[in-house]
Amino acid sequence: MKKFVPEAVKPFARASRDKFKQSGFYLMRRFPVIGALYYATLSAEFRREQGAVLAGRAQYIRGLSELRSTSALLRRNTHRLEKGLIMRPRREVFGVNYIAETVNIYCRASEVTSFDPDELQWSFDVLSAFFDAVQPGQNAIVDNARSIFEGLAINKRHDQRVPYQYGDLPPSEISFEQLEVLFRRRRSVRWFDGRSVSVELLNQAVRIASYAPSACNRLPYQFVVANGPELAPRLAALANGTPGWAENIPCTIAVVGDLSAYFAERDRHLIYIDGALASMQFMQACDTLGLATCPINWPDIEGNELAIRKLLDLSESQRTVMLIAVGYADPAGLIPYSEKKRPEVLMRYLYKTD
DSSP: OGGGSOTTTHHHHHHHHHHHHHHHHHHHHHOHHHHHHHHHHTOOTTHHHHHHHHHHHHHHHHHHHSOOSOOHHHHHHHHHHHHHHHOSSOOSSOOTTTHHHHHHHHHHHTTOTTSOHHHHHHHHHHHHHHHHHSOTTSOHHHHHHHHHHHTOOSOOSOOOOSOOOGGGSOOOOOOHHHHHHHHHHOOBOOOBOSOOOOHHHHHHHHHHHTTSOOGGGOOOEEEEEEESTTHHHHHHTTSTTOTTTGGGOSEEEEEEEEGGGOSSGGGTTHHHHHHHHHHHHHHHHHHHTTOEEEEEOOOOOHHHHHHHHHHHTOOTTEEEEEEEEEEOBOTTOOOOOOOOOOHHHHOOOOOOOO
16 A cells, blocks of 8 residues: 555655544543453454463463472462561461462472472472461461371471571672673673584573572573574574574574463563563673673564464463573674663652652
8 A cells, every 4th residue: 555655645644644543542541441442453462462361371270280390379379488487577377378278289299200399399498487487276277287288208308498597698799890890791792703602501591590589489481592503593583673683693592481370460561570680680690601692672563473482382371571692792793882871860769748
């Protein structure tokens, strides 16, 4: 249709179209029902996200009965118990609403041979600390859960994976100035020298990335690695921001979030928050290992989504958060200066007024 419109008319046509859209979006903002009808009938922009959320909820429910290597429910509830243990003042009785299901899922997980032993040990230690903290006779639900837990003949070895004092953390020898150097060194590098990236270095960086904060310690993401001169450029080329330089990327990583870690729509953004936090630590870790990185924006475009889902064999509940190019920087390659905003612009203080 565009090719039949005279060039002289196109600016006016675009201006009219934009004005019409602006009026339409104003109406949708004022009247949410119109907006709901628009996105239900005329726009498919959010349908994939809606489908992923629904698939995630269905898979979450299915995962409660089909335990494999990890359990979002066990991780969430174990962390909730941790938070109860560190409260000031600590309540004499807490966790009543979820202790029974926590013990139940722990018992079932302990019977699954493929279940992560570290996750199981952490849960055992925290449950043990919980039952030590809540004295018998305080609550019938807790007492019943205690009886079931103590009847298990597994994980009797305590590994002390329980809350500990902040003062017990190892001292840091990194100064603010050194940290700033590390952060300033983390630049978006697009030109690499062709050397391959070893799996050992990637494992080290991902291990550091896993220390990033995650809501209820669920870590709802994976680093899907496309390593080598064939797969890495192919994956990178699926994003819209890589023409002209994707071919020289030796390793491309897709950070993929999984909505099956959540039981409600309210948590649908956590895969992006947690995935981004881990990605930043991953990129900083790469710099200390001599590797350069470039975060690549992943657009929510249907064609791109279908292509990456096929390439990475993703489930319906999985969504791509971002891509990361990894490799050894070409010393002669240019990097953008990218002036940053000043703290005064980035910060806003709240002042209480009478």
